[in-house]
Amino acid sequence: MSGAALIEAREVSCTFTVSGGFMKEKRRLQAVSRVSLRIEPGEVMALVGESGCGKTTLAKMMMGLIAPSEGTIEIGGRPLASLPRMEIARSVQPIFQDPYSSLNPRRSVGSIVTQPLRVQKDPDPETWRRRAEEMMEFVGLPQRLFNHYPGQLSGGQRQRVAIARALVNRPRMVICDEPTSALDVSVQSQILNLMQDLRSELGLTYLLISHNLAAVEHMASRVAVMYLGRIVEEAKTGRLFDSPCHPYSEALLGSVLTPDPTLGIPDTQLGTSYPNPLDVPPGCSFHPRCAKAMPGCSVRAPRRVPAPGGGAVACHLHDEGAALDTVS
Amino acid sequence: MEKAAPMVSLPAPEPSPAALLRRRIFGHAGLLIGSAVLIAIILTALLAPWIAPHDPYDQVLDRKLIPPVWSDGGKATWVHPLGTDHFGRDYLSRLIWGARISLVIGFSAMLISGVIGTVLGVLAGFFGGRVDMVANFLITTRLSMPVVLVAIAVVSLVGSSLTVVIWVLGLLIWDRFAVVMRSATMQVRNLDFVAAAQALGCSKSRIVFSEILPNIANHLIVVATVEMAHAILLEAALSFLGLGVQPPEPSWGLMISEAKGLMFFDGWLIAIPGTALFALVLSINLLGDGVRDVTAPGGV
């Protein structure tokens, strides 16, 4: 562990109470359980996993929108819970998936992009418009759109507005929750290129949440794979995509459909369904779907151990102390 | 089929929301007719002292029950275009002054109930959980009370006057506001732009006032028109039962009530205020429907 991480989650958990229905007992849904994640300045950290695995909940905790039930999150070495709302907003900003719902339809583009300055009570109101226009130009939006409304813009333009809004206060970190999955293919590449340019020019750090694994491989420097609220593997992008250690990472990466007509549809070897998060399997929560499951997997939860080739993995296959009788 | 939707939105730049709204308004016949009739009634009410030909309270007993000009009886005269009632009061003047009562009661009761219902509904929808439970309890309680019976009870306790009628109605008809505002708020609350505002550090009140309210205002306007029409009809009903506006005030409901004994001989005594009431309520409802149509999603 070196220097100060830009943002660090330590053993954070998030539990929701779900009503079981009329006159039924309330149930606890553990959306995130004991996750530790450290993001260094300048990194692009990607969080991948199936829907319902807790990636969005983790991201919301990192923005201070949801308080963790356990554990702490620190921004620049200071606990997030003790920071004023405005200060968190200045350091971390989100970009959402759906640019149709992330912009208030009743506000003009100019009003949306200057909103962060207004909310932060920026001391120079006379510079707001100029700064917003500069930021719009920076993200590739013509200034004539300043007085337009979101309804008049295309999906790609809307996503650029959302990016301009996130960046106008110059945050250090941007949390991108599926930033391109609602966009057309030709627009996706424009937004990904823009995100790359902004990162190098503004020195941003990204937390990229995506199920588009091709985009993740293209953008990210490190990847964390989440399954049922836990990080099961974390490694540098190259290592993870070349030789995934956890059987789940392997299955997930194996199901990516690259546009290669000589290959058929991969067989993921995963059981049919994602388990109900209200009823997490005991031991390693992945064992019912795991092709390499061993008898001990349903009893003992795996520890997080250093993975061969770098990074960390939580799997009995790689924990020498726990399982020496592995069948390969 | 919903599949067609993205097609239409694609062809490049759409007109500005203001232009689009203008085009929709002027293409909506119901909205235009409703607003025209309502504006005419409001102007009549405002200008009552100048345009009413007679004093609405002035009783001239030897000129009572003159029929309106279009009837063929020999008594009809242009001095009293709509005739006179059984006390010899000019019916047109009473009708014109009566518009004031209907509008004042409708508007004030709508305002009171609108404030109560909106506050309750928005709070319930925004905070959810316990707040929502309490709000739901209040709404259910209110819905289980019969409006007319409660109004009768209150009026018989505290006596009847214009103010009492306004407050009774205002305190009784906020349920629709609360229900509609609650579900509208819940919908908007879960949209990403609200999360974006939270992430920008906006306070809760700022989110409610600048992010949520502008996006549910169209629902609010629609419910407001419905409730205004509702209040006007309830006032007429209460006055008809003798529990609303008291004589000799010229309320349309009261005019119908006063004429009910003569229903079979001089039907126009009921038909005229009835038609006025019908026109007012219809125009308000047309306006509300029109507002709903022109501000429907896709509009702005």
Added chain:
Amino acid sequence: MAAAPILEVESLNVAIPVPAGTLHPVQEVGFRVTRGHTLAIVGESGCGKSLTSLALMNLLPPRAARTAGRLALDGQDLLGLSEREMADIRGNRMSMIFQEPMTSLNPAYTVGDQLVEAERRHRRTSVTAARDRAVWLLEKVGMTGAGERLRQYPHQLSGGLRQRVMIAMALMCDPDLIIADEPTTALDVTIQAQILHLLADLQREFETGLILITHDLGVVARLCDRVAVMYAGQIVEEGTARQIFRTPAHPYTRGLLDCIPIPGKTRRGAHLGTIPGIVPSLVGSMPGCHFADRCPHASGACRSGPIAFRDGAGPGHRYRCVLSLPSGPARPDPAP
């Protein structure tokens, strides 16, 4: 191998009146689907791919007008059929699978009721026989405990299972053709792979024709025999999957393929290709190439009149462009 096409479409057009004029979301679309084969119609939102599929089923919105030179299912002309006759073909000889299985299954009925109803709407079979077929099909689509599943309601199933039910329902009447409109877009990648696997297997086993409407080039490359690329209401290129992905000829197809990062080929962190500009408005008539305004090779010839198809790299490959075939494969094979 029976080469007779199960579906023939020629010059299919759709016109929708809008306040500004007439929208032409589908223009002169033509293709053939063979029994046991898969045709992908691929394109970005607004290219007309979904409306094409609705036009085939005669399920267009009421205002939309459909015209076609020929539209035949297994040799039978569909153009002259009454709504009643068409209703008997839909769900029977042609069935459809939609993107969001939750909204296309009726939440008020059990899975079993809906499957049985899907067959008994078109066939005079007994409830028991239909139920047996439903159980058999649910097992075919990989659902465990099929007998139990019949009694479940759609909300009790996960997204992947619901999509399996939709596939089983589409197969209830043993159709000649299945149209799947973005069948896996709402699903996770792991489930997507399973569902596609299943579709491919069943389609081969039942020898149905399959039209897959999608925007996902990966799905297209892996699953489909033939590919039709649509842009702004027209098919701009058509060929086998190998022809389209190895020797794409139309500038739009090539641009689209450059937009997606391909592991092992695209340098990590490098700029991806982009297609500048926006899709043109399809209101009114547009004489020349629809892609001309965004095309790096556009010239005067592109805008002067309708663009005819040219022959591409091999048999059955054609593209709508004035340029001759680009030399050399645009996308070399991946290094071994």
